[in-house]
Amino acid sequence: MAYHIFIDGEAGTTGLQIRERLEAREDIRLIQIDPERRKDAEARREAFARADVAILCLPDDAAREAVRLCEGLDVRLIDASTAHRVDKAWVFGFPELNKDNRARIAEAGFVSNPGCYSTGSIAMIAPLVAAGLIAPDEALSINAVSGFTGGGKNLIAEYETGEAPAHFVYGLNQNHKHIPEIVQQGGLTVQPIFAPSVGNFAQGMAVQLPLRLDRRRSIPALHDALAAHYAGEHFVHVLDLGEPGARIVPTALNGTNMMHISVQGDQDTGCATIVAVLDNLGKGASGASVQNLNIMLGLDETIGL
Numbered sequence: 001m002a003y004h005i006f007i008d009g010e011a012g013t014t015g016l017q018i019r020e021r022l023e024a025r026e027d028i029r030l031i032q033i034d035p036e037r038r039k040d041a042e043a044r045r046e047a048f049a050r051a052d053v054a055i056l057c058l059p060d061d062a063a064r065e066a067v068r069l070c071e072g073l074d075v076r077l078i079d080a081s082t083a084h085r086v087d088k089a090w091v092f093g094f095p096e097l098n099k100d101n102r103a104r105i106a107e108a109g110f111v112s113n114p115g116c117y118s119t120g121s122i123a124m125i126a127p128l129v130a131a132g133l134i135a136p137d138e139a140l141s142i143n144a145v146s147g148f149t150g151g152g153k154n155l156i157a158e159y160e161t162g163e164a165p166a167h168f169v170y171g172l173n174q175n176h177k178h179i180p181e182i183v184q185q186g187g188l189t190v191q192p193i194f195a196p197s198v199g200n201f202a203q204g205m206a207v208q209l210p211l212r213l214d215r216r217r218s219i220p221a222l223h224d225a226l227a228a229h230y231a232g233e234h235f236v237h238v239l240d241l242g243e244p245g246a247r248i249v250p251t252a253l254n255g256t257n258m259m260h261i262s263v264q265g266d267q268d269t270g271c272a273t274i275v276a277v278l279d280n281l282g283k284g285a286s287g288a289s290v291q292n293l294n295i296m297l298g299l300d301e302t303i304g305l
């Protein structure tokens, strides 16, 4: 038996990498529409009607429109956009979030994938809030660097034509679209200061969470809480203390659905950083979509990843 899957926006950056991960699979039949009609509501509704699961790889407004097109149809949805991430009617698509979330994804009709920066941020913050090592109202800051594919076709074009700088910081008004989901799913009551940036490399990202240490919140305590949370997980690994060495490279996990989390710092000065490394198009988008699809279909979540 094969499952019928429709990737709405399959020619885009995220959609293309999902298609690459699915097209060789015997258990999946991809539903495709004539590229000329890719924005045609009728053609898309016909595709949704034939699908067991549809994956939305669209700008936010088009994702909202897709949900309207699916009204009355028996199709389950995974949305890679920002449109539904803090919507309580949708299950947040980070299976490793807590002990219940994988089962919720398995049963869900509507799954909203985290953003790429959010995946790294929430992966570090949520377990530490749950362990009482970060207070929900603590003044946190998050610094990050992403490859330019994170900005989709438009930013890719800027880099390919050589217009874009080697590195730039942005999100300076503190209104980045990932902040609401980081607050909600991180278990925070106070908005963190978020400082994203883009470098001249296609894929990969490093997300840093600087933290002050004290006697209770020591480097081993942070490490052990994260290691306990992710024990047994296939795609999220907490590195041993000292393992990353002096340099952490954002591109280290490119082409995979992995995320590595490491804790480093200096107990004497009370300064530490936790760092999450992932591929923005792997665990940050396309890989995560396939992992969630596998979970929703009741399959081994590592198939094709």
Ligand SMILES: NC(=O)C1=CN([C@@H]2O[C@H](COP(=O)(O)OP(=O)(O)OC[C@H]3O[C@@H](n4cnc5c(N)ncnc54)[C@H](OP(=O)(O)O)[C@@H]3O)[C@@H](O)[C@H]2O)C=CC1
Binding pocket: 008, 009, 010, 011, 012, 013, 014, 015, 038, 039, 040, 056, 057, 058, 059, 060, 062, 080, 081, 082, 114, 115, 116, 149, 150, 151, 152, 153, 154, 280, 281, 284, 285
């Ligand atoms: N890139 C990344 O690292 C990540 C992206 N995301 C999210 O995934 C979604 C897709 O992003 P990304 O792949 O980067 O974006 P792209 O711009 O690369 O691709 C978007 C695709 O959607 C198509 N599209 C636009 N409007 C419609 C419509 N009304 N109906 C059907 N198709 C439409 C576009 O077609 P055309 O080009 O012809 O207009 C394009 O193929 C976004 O919401 C993004 O925020 C999430 C996590 C990470």
Ligand SMILES: CC(=O)N[C@@H](CCC(=O)OP(=O)(O)O)C(=O)O
Binding pocket: 080, 081, 082, 114, 115, 116, 117, 146, 147, 148, 149, 150, 151, 152, 155, 177, 178, 196, 197, 198
């Ligand atoms: C480098 C870059 O531009 N990144 C994008 C986020 C990419 C992403 O995760 O998009 P979604 O929120 O739709 O999931 C940005 O900062 O807006």
